[in-house]
Amino acid sequence: MVRGPRRKLYTYMAVTVLYALVIAWWIVFFSRQDEILLGRMQRLGAELTPAQSRALTEATDDSMRMFAFEGAFLGLLLAASVVLVLRSLHREIALQSSQKNMLSAFTHELKSPIASAKLYLESLHQGRVEPDKRERYLAHAREDLERLHRLVDEMLLTARMQSVSPQLTLEEHDLAHLVERGVQNVQSDPAVATLAIQLDLRGPLPVRADPRSIETVLRNLLSNAHKYGGASSRVDISVGCLGRDAFLKVRDRGPGLRGQDPRALFEPFVRGGEKLVSDQPGSGLGLYFVSELAKAHRGRVTAREAPAASGGGLEVDLRLPLADGAAATREGDRA
């Protein structure tokens, strides 16, 4: 656990125990009021008539009921506040731990290209490089700097996503239309242009979405399909609805999950199911962004291996809730 939240937790637990002790003392004190009163009267030598004694018992019983009710109410209030505070501390701890992991991952990712670019340039500077290798060293140093540039851009985007949840303009759009337009825009990317994309759009599907984010999702998924899709360039994109959700599925014909946990693909700096595999350009943040954008749309994203009988490959499935009213009218229209 992180030090800050732990200290807060201990302080809060101490205050809670103190409150609980005060409430317990308060209940005990009031429940003994009739005994104390009777004791005092006996010490004063006062004699009560049976009617007076009954009236006193009734009065203390009424008070007891009131104290029991108030005690229970305060106890409940205390329990509720414990739950709320613990939940908030838990969230704070999770956030701090995620930020710490992210920082450590970024540090590693930044230092690697800096280290290799520095070593290439140092070797060139010291004249230790054979003439036939000079061009390659320069090209590799440039690739390292480009990787560094991409990483810095993506770090800034991640920082924006983590500090304020992404500033999205969520408006009602037809997901099928957004995907169609998004694919057209993304195809200007030379890598994506080589893919044979098959579209299956079953709209209209009204969702509250940010068009630019949907395009980012498509760009990242198609870029991954290009990098990890293996020999086949075929990619299937299907859009439809299932229950109260609209779905966008992107499937390549590559090697699929290769035995990896599909949830791990959405963690930062995981590439092709294996951490830090550097035979492909990329930072390992693409699917992490897709998952963060899905959350910002109140949706979710999962990955699974497509059945081998239908050609295999990896299928990424983004679900967004259908806009109010649309889900009801679409009952029965299951894809």
Added chain:
Amino acid sequence: MSGEKLLVVEDEAHIAEVVCDNLALEGYEVRTCADGNEALEQVRQWRPDLVLLDVMLPGLDGFAVCARLRAEQDQVPILFLTARGAPDDRVRGLELGGDDFLAKPFELRELVLRVRAILKRTRWMQSPHPAGDRLKLGDCVVDFKTFQVSRQGTSTELSPKETLILRALAERPGEVVSRSEILDRVWGYDAFPTTRTIDNFIVRLRRMIEDDPQNPRYIHTVRGTGYRLTP
């Protein structure tokens, strides 16, 4: 000395290439591999003289590779090369039996110097001791070749570091050997954050060698300077 075998375990292809080329230019025979399990296989089969080991590796990470090798009693020298340069990581790597630690990004010259220093220490450890391979301290016999201390019929295994410390002291019997000199010869000049580490090793050695570790007869502390061995 050239021709010594170095294994570079690094999953970043660019770093592996440039490190390999530069070490090959120094005259070493260099091989690379990109994951922890393959590194274990290479160490077992190729028997390198030094392993340059990245910490964050796919499959088995560098710390796990080091721990696995030490558990197999494989004392091949290990130089960690990693982007994780925090003191905790350095200490962990060295505690697991690593010999030195170099944080990325590093200077080529420093890398080459550290490689040379580790190989020099290894050669020193493997070279015959001037006074023979055995050191007799009362009824206790230290064997520098088998890393064992025998005493009254029982023998105890010494770690390579313990053996090296004893050797550094035994090479100059009766003379004071400073803590920093021991640190330099046994670990390399800046491998550990504090020279107090040696004091802990000395405490362990006294327990094995001395009749009364509180009043040592053979390994004496010279206050503020270092240690002296009087056989």
